[in-house]
Amino acid sequence: MDLSPRNTPAPADAGTVAEQLAAVVVEAGGVARDMFARGITSWSKHNDSPVTDADIAVDTLLREKLGALAPDYGWLSEETADMPARLERRRVWIVDPIDGTRAFMAGGPDWAVAAALVEDGRPVAGALFAPVTQELFLAAAGRGATRNGAPIRASRAQAVAGARADGPAQWLARVDRLGTLARVPRIRSLALRIARVATGELDVAIAGPNGNDWDLAAADLLVHEAGGRLTDLDGLQLIYNAPVPRHGALVSAGTGLHPSVTEAARRDEE
Known part of the structure; x- marks a missing residue:
């Protein structure tokens, strides 16, 4: 399929995509938490980083859900074998099924499900869900960023000391x-x-x-x-x-x- 710019469909509204990502990452986070509660299996990847059966299950869910939204978009995930075909796509789903797998395995709060839509090399919609603390972060290009629906703002600190x-x-x-x-x-x-x-x-x-x-x-x-x-x-x-x-x-x-x-x-x- 020719996915050059002249033949690429117009992108969906970034805000709409962010909301779609939100629903998917919340569902995925629930899957990971349920699997942890039942007991997970883990092993080491080729680079000695850990992976669990929950990482793989969440990866599968994300790919099914996001693939259904836009079958022609590319795909890049920590837990999916890389496919060079993504380089031919202007728009690519980029996901981390469980970012912070060590924290997840230890029962800590500092892990999350992350998903973004990247267009021409830059993210235009993104969602990050931390299931333990129940925090849902959303952003859409030009629309600002929120946590659990409330706008968020980076620090305006000027001094390094005490930062x-x-x-x-x-x-x-x-x-x-x-x-x-x-x-x-x-x-x-x-x-x-x-x-x-x-x-x-x-x-x-x-x-x-x-x-x-x-x-x-x-x-x-x-x-x-x-x-x-x-x-x-x-x-x-x-x-x-x-x-x-x-x-x-x-x-x-x-x-x-x-x-x-x-x-x-x-x-x-x-």
Whole structure:
């Protein structure tokens, strides 16, 4: 099928897609919680990261539900073998069935189901659902971001000293040279870590290298629509659905802190 721009159907309204994603991730989160309650089976993938039968079940549900909404869109998921055909699509569903699998396995609250629609390399609709805390985050391009229906806004903090921060210790230490950060307990889901910047509960979130599209796409749109930023260490926004869907170190923060934090994090890389 020729999916060049002239033959690609007009996109659905981003707000409508976000609502569709919301229904799907809430259903998926319920499946994961029910499976955990009954007892899950886990094993290690080729990169030694854990996976459970709940990850696979949720992946299957997401693909069935989202595929039914738009069969011609591409697909990229942590738990599905990558298919090069996605590179031929302008629009791609990018999902993480359970972001924070270790937290999920341990019975912790810091895991989530993440799903986004990416168009021409950037997310236009995203949903993130944290089943334990019953938080549903939604964003649509140009429409703002919400948590459980209430608008959210990134922090307007200006000072590094005392800024609430989460991320790998060695990266936060670079920023501490500008002023000592107030470190919060580690949020094991990267998507949720960035979502906490979107709500203003965190002023700064840092991700070490090797974050993947599925960890980031929905949260990227959330923080952007909440008035914050997520970029690489050069201050560039992320492009999704590349041949290798993986990214280097990243910084998310409100606009007041992002430039100085990014510069501090980058300094030792030069």
